[in-house]
Amino acid sequence: MGLTCESCSRGVLKKKFNLRCGEKFVIALAGNPNVGKSTVFNELTGLKQHTGNWPGKTVVNARGNYRYEDMEFVLMDLPGTYSLLASSVEEQVARDFICFGQPDVTIVVVDGTCLERNLNLVLQVMELTHNVVVCVNLIDEAERKGIFIDIKALEEELGVPVVGTIAREGVGLEELKRRVLNVALNIENLNPKKISYSKPVEDAIKGIEPEIDRILKGKLNSRWVALRLIDGDNTIVNSIYEHIYDKKTLEIEGEEVLVNA
Amino acid sequence: MHRQFLGKFNELVRISDLSSFTYGDSLRDSIVKDIYRAAEEVTKKVVTQKSQRKITFDKKIDDLLTSKIFGYPIMILLLGLVFWITITGANYPSQMLANLFFWLEGKLTYLFMVLGSPQWLHGILILGIYRTLAWVISVMLPPMAIFFPIFTLLEDLGYLPRVAFNLDRLFKKAGAHGKQSLTMSMGFGCNAAGIIACRIIESPREKLIAILTNNFVPCNGRFPTLIALATIFVGGLVASQYRSLAATLFVTLLVVFGIIVTLIVSWVLSKTILKGIPSSFTLELPPYRKPKIGRVIYTSLIDRTIFVLGRAIAVAVPAGLIIWILANITLGDKSILSHSAAFLDPFARMIGLDGFILMAFIIGLPANEIVVPIIIMSYMSKGAMLELESLLEMQRLFIDNGWTFLTALNVMLFSLFHFPCGTALWTIGKETGSLKWTMLSALIPTVIGIAVCFIVTQGARLLGLVF
Amino acid sequence: MLLSKAAIGSKVKVVSLESKGLLRRRMMDLGLIPDSEIEVIRESPLGDPRAYGIKGSQIALRREEASQIVVEVVN
Structure with missing residues (x-):
C-alpha cells in the first residue's frame, strides 16, 4: 500500500x-x-x-x-x-x-x-x-x-x-x-526516486514538518503537505478539511467552522 | 472528539496562513525548478536523440496552415467543405427517415383505429407527440451524424488548435479566448454541442463568454430555414440560374453578421458584467497525428450525436403535447394558438413579423427545426405540423399570408438572433450551474433580435422601401 | 530582452519571470523556468500569439504573457 x-x-x-x-x-x-x-x-x-x-x-x-x-x-x-x-x-x-x-x-x-x-x-x-x-x-x-x-x-x-x-x-x-x-498486489520492487530539494527548501520543510506531522498523525504524507504550504497553496488545507474532517459529521456537532479560503 | 479534530484543523490553517507570507516567490520557484531539474537529469540518462525528420515535416505543415497568405483561405475552405458535405449529405437520409416515420405513423394510426381509441387520444399521442418527435429526429440526426465525425476528425488530426492559434488575435480584442472559434464552429453543428465544447476553455470568464454567445452561430436546425427562405425571397430577385448562388451568398452574409455580433457581444460582456483581467492564454499546438477512425466515430456518435439527440427528444415530447393542445383546443371559434397569435400580432408587426410567426418561434423552443412547420400549420389552420411538397408551394402560402421580402428578411434575422432552443438552454443550465446565466443567455440574443428586426422594419418603412 | 521581442527562429534562454502568483505558476508548469531553452517557432497570421518550442512541445503565448518573461539569446 x-x-x-x-x-x-x-x-x-x-x-x-x-x-x-x-x-x-x-x-x-x-x-x-x-x-x-x-x-x-x-x-x-x-x-x-x-x-x-x-x-x-x-x-x-x-x-x-x-x-x-x-x-x-x-x-x-x-x-x-x-x-x-x-x-x-x-x-x-x-x-x-x-x-x-x-x-x-x-x-x-x-x-x-x-x-x-x-x-x-x-x-x-x-x-x-x-x-x-x-x-x-x-x-x-x-x-x-x-x-x-x-x-x-x-x-x-x-x-x-x-x-x-x-x-x-x-x-x-x-x-x-x-x-x-x-x-x-504489492509484488513489484518499488524504490521511487525522491526529489531532493535545494537547501533553503529542505530547511523550510524541516521547520514546519514536525508540527504538521503532529497534527495529521500520519493521515497524509507530512513532507508533501509541508511542501504545499511552503508553496503557498491554500487549496490543500480546504481539501484536507473536505476529505478528512468530513463536513457532515461536523455539522451534526453544531460547530460552525470558517474554512480558510 | 470532533472538537478535538477541529482544534487540530485550525492549527493547520494557522500554519498555512503563516507559510503564505513567510515564504516568498524565490523559494516557491526553487521547488518547481528542483522538480524540473530532476526530470531533466533523468531524461538525459535515458533519451537519445537522432534525426529530426518528423519535426521538419510537422513544421512544413504548420508553415502552410498558419501562413499569412494561406492560413485563412485554407480555414474558410475547410469550414465550407464541412458544411457542404453536411448539408448535401444529410438530405437523403433525412428524407428516408421522414418516410420511415411517416410510414410508421400510418401503421400506428391504423392500430389506434382498430383498438377503437378516441380521436383526441390519437391526436395527442400521434399527431402531437409522435409527429414532433419524428420531425426532430429526422431533421436533426443526419446532419449531426455527418458533421460531428468530420469535426472530430479535424480535432483528432490536430488541426483545430491551429485554427484557435490563427484567430486568437480577433478574439483577444473582443476579450475572449481563441478557442472560442472552435466552440463556435461546433455550434454550427449544434449549439448544445458547442456549449459543451466550451469546457476546453480553461479560464472561467472566457468560458462563460463563449457559452453566452454560442447561440449567435446558426446551428443545423436553423440552416435549412435560412436556406429555404433565402432561396425563395433572395433567389427570387435574380435570374433563375443564379438563384442558389444568390441564396448561398446571402446565407453566408447572415453567418458573417452572426460572427460580428458574437465578437461585439463578447466585447461588451468582457467590459461589463464579465469585467476582469484577461486570464492567461496558453494553447498547446500538439504534433499532427494519424487519426484513429474507430475512436473518431465513437466519440462523435456516442458522446456528441446521441447525447444531443437524447436531450432533444426529452424536450420534444412535452413540446409536442403542448403544440397539439394549443392548435386543437378551441375557445369560442378559434384555437388557443390563433388567440395567442392575435394577441402577439401588434407587437410582431412592429418587428416585421406577424403573430403566427412569433408564436411559432415561441412554441418552437424545443428545436429550431420545427419553427417553419409550425408556421405552415398555423397558416393552413391545421391541427398538426406538416411540410409542403415544394418550395414553390411554400412561397405561395407565405405570400398569400402577407409575406414580403421584408417579412422573410426579419424571419431570417430573428432565426439568427433569438433565445437558444430548449436543448441548448438545458445544456447552458447544466454547464454553468446557474439560473442567472441561463436566463441571460436567452435574454441577450432575444433583445438583440427584437432590436435588429425593429430597426430594419421601421427603417424600411420610414424610407418608404416596399419590397 | 523580453521573450515577446525575440526574433522568429531564434533560440533563447529564460533569465527570469516577471509575472506573479498563479500566472507565474502556470508559466513554470509549462517549463518556462530559469535556464530552460526556448525556440521562437512562428507567429500567427495576425502576428499575435506566437508559438514557442518549450521542452519538446509547441506552446502558443500571447504578447502579454510572453512580455513577462525575460530571456537572453543563446548562440
Missing part, C-alpha cells in the same frame, strides 16, 4: 468520488494533456465506461472497468494536467483523487516525444504515492522524431515500473496491465 492517506476512511471517500467497487482494484489514470491518455483509457476499458462530473466540479470525469487475470479493475480517468500544484480546478481534482481517493495504483501516461516535460508530473505523482506505473506512450511517434527512450534505464532511474506503449495500436497494453496488477 502507499505510504500516504494510510488511515483515512476509504469507504466514505469512495462514496464521495462515486466509486462502487467492493473487492475491485481502483486505478487512477493521470497524464499531461495531449499524450493519448484517453486512448489508453479507451483501449483498456473498451466501451464499458461512464462519464459524469467530479463531485461539485464542472470537470468531466470518466470511469471504466476492465478485467485482467480474473480480477476486476476500476479505471478513473483524471483530468489531463501539466502538474499537480493545483493552479487550476483540473489539477486540484487530479491531486485530490490521488491523495484522498487512495487508488491502489496510479498510472501516469507520458508522451515519448517530450519525456522531460512529462516526467515533471511523474515525479510529482511519486511524491504523493509510491504505487505508480509509468506508461511511456507514443513511442512510435518518438522514434519517427528520432527520439529513443531506454525503458529499462528509465525504470531504474524512477524506481517504479515503466512500460513503453503505442496505445492506438494496442502495443504494450498487456504488459501495462501486468505491471499494474503486480503493483496492486
Whole structure:
C-alpha cells in the first residue's frame, strides 16, 4: 500500500468520488494533456465506461472497468494536467483523487516525444504515492522524431515500473496491465526516486514538518503537505478539511467552522 | 472528539496562513525548478536523440496552415467543405427517415383505429407527440451524424488548435479566448454541442463568454430555414440560374453578421458584467497525428450525436403535447394558438413579423427545426405540423399570408438572433450551474433580435422601401 | 530582452519571470523556468500569439504573457 492517506476512511471517500467497487482494484489514470491518455483509457476499458462530473466540479470525469487475470479493475480517468500544484480546478481534482481517493495504483501516461516535460508530473505523482506505473506512450511517434527512450534505464532511474506503449495500436497494453496488477498486489520492487530539494527548501520543510506531522498523525504524507504550504497553496488545507474532517459529521456537532479560503 | 479534530484543523490553517507570507516567490520557484531539474537529469540518462525528420515535416505543415497568405483561405475552405458535405449529405437520409416515420405513423394510426381509441387520444399521442418527435429526429440526426465525425476528425488530426492559434488575435480584442472559434464552429453543428465544447476553455470568464454567445452561430436546425427562405425571397430577385448562388451568398452574409455580433457581444460582456483581467492564454499546438477512425466515430456518435439527440427528444415530447393542445383546443371559434397569435400580432408587426410567426418561434423552443412547420400549420389552420411538397408551394402560402421580402428578411434575422432552443438552454443550465446565466443567455440574443428586426422594419418603412 | 521581442527562429534562454502568483505558476508548469531553452517557432497570421518550442512541445503565448518573461539569446 502507499505510504500516504494510510488511515483515512476509504469507504466514505469512495462514496464521495462515486466509486462502487467492493473487492475491485481502483486505478487512477493521470497524464499531461495531449499524450493519448484517453486512448489508453479507451483501449483498456473498451466501451464499458461512464462519464459524469467530479463531485461539485464542472470537470468531466470518466470511469471504466476492465478485467485482467480474473480480477476486476476500476479505471478513473483524471483530468489531463501539466502538474499537480493545483493552479487550476483540473489539477486540484487530479491531486485530490490521488491523495484522498487512495487508488491502489496510479498510472501516469507520458508522451515519448517530450519525456522531460512529462516526467515533471511523474515525479510529482511519486511524491504523493509510491504505487505508480509509468506508461511511456507514443513511442512510435518518438522514434519517427528520432527520439529513443531506454525503458529499462528509465525504470531504474524512477524506481517504479515503466512500460513503453503505442496505445492506438494496442502495443504494450498487456504488459501495462501486468505491471499494474503486480503493483496492486504489492509484488513489484518499488524504490521511487525522491526529489531532493535545494537547501533553503529542505530547511523550510524541516521547520514546519514536525508540527504538521503532529497534527495529521500520519493521515497524509507530512513532507508533501509541508511542501504545499511552503508553496503557498491554500487549496490543500480546504481539501484536507473536505476529505478528512468530513463536513457532515461536523455539522451534526453544531460547530460552525470558517474554512480558510 | 470532533472538537478535538477541529482544534487540530485550525492549527493547520494557522500554519498555512503563516507559510503564505513567510515564504516568498524565490523559494516557491526553487521547488518547481528542483522538480524540473530532476526530470531533466533523468531524461538525459535515458533519451537519445537522432534525426529530426518528423519535426521538419510537422513544421512544413504548420508553415502552410498558419501562413499569412494561406492560413485563412485554407480555414474558410475547410469550414465550407464541412458544411457542404453536411448539408448535401444529410438530405437523403433525412428524407428516408421522414418516410420511415411517416410510414410508421400510418401503421400506428391504423392500430389506434382498430383498438377503437378516441380521436383526441390519437391526436395527442400521434399527431402531437409522435409527429414532433419524428420531425426532430429526422431533421436533426443526419446532419449531426455527418458533421460531428468530420469535426472530430479535424480535432483528432490536430488541426483545430491551429485554427484557435490563427484567430486568437480577433478574439483577444473582443476579450475572449481563441478557442472560442472552435466552440463556435461546433455550434454550427449544434449549439448544445458547442456549449459543451466550451469546457476546453480553461479560464472561467472566457468560458462563460463563449457559452453566452454560442447561440449567435446558426446551428443545423436553423440552416435549412435560412436556406429555404433565402432561396425563395433572395433567389427570387435574380435570374433563375443564379438563384442558389444568390441564396448561398446571402446565407453566408447572415453567418458573417452572426460572427460580428458574437465578437461585439463578447466585447461588451468582457467590459461589463464579465469585467476582469484577461486570464492567461496558453494553447498547446500538439504534433499532427494519424487519426484513429474507430475512436473518431465513437466519440462523435456516442458522446456528441446521441447525447444531443437524447436531450432533444426529452424536450420534444412535452413540446409536442403542448403544440397539439394549443392548435386543437378551441375557445369560442378559434384555437388557443390563433388567440395567442392575435394577441402577439401588434407587437410582431412592429418587428416585421406577424403573430403566427412569433408564436411559432415561441412554441418552437424545443428545436429550431420545427419553427417553419409550425408556421405552415398555423397558416393552413391545421391541427398538426406538416411540410409542403415544394418550395414553390411554400412561397405561395407565405405570400398569400402577407409575406414580403421584408417579412422573410426579419424571419431570417430573428432565426439568427433569438433565445437558444430548449436543448441548448438545458445544456447552458447544466454547464454553468446557474439560473442567472441561463436566463441571460436567452435574454441577450432575444433583445438583440427584437432590436435588429425593429430597426430594419421601421427603417424600411420610414424610407418608404416596399419590397 | 523580453521573450515577446525575440526574433522568429531564434533560440533563447529564460533569465527570469516577471509575472506573479498563479500566472507565474502556470508559466513554470509549462517549463518556462530559469535556464530552460526556448525556440521562437512562428507567429500567427495576425502576428499575435506566437508559438514557442518549450521542452519538446509547441506552446502558443500571447504578447502579454510572453512580455513577462525575460530571456537572453543563446548562440
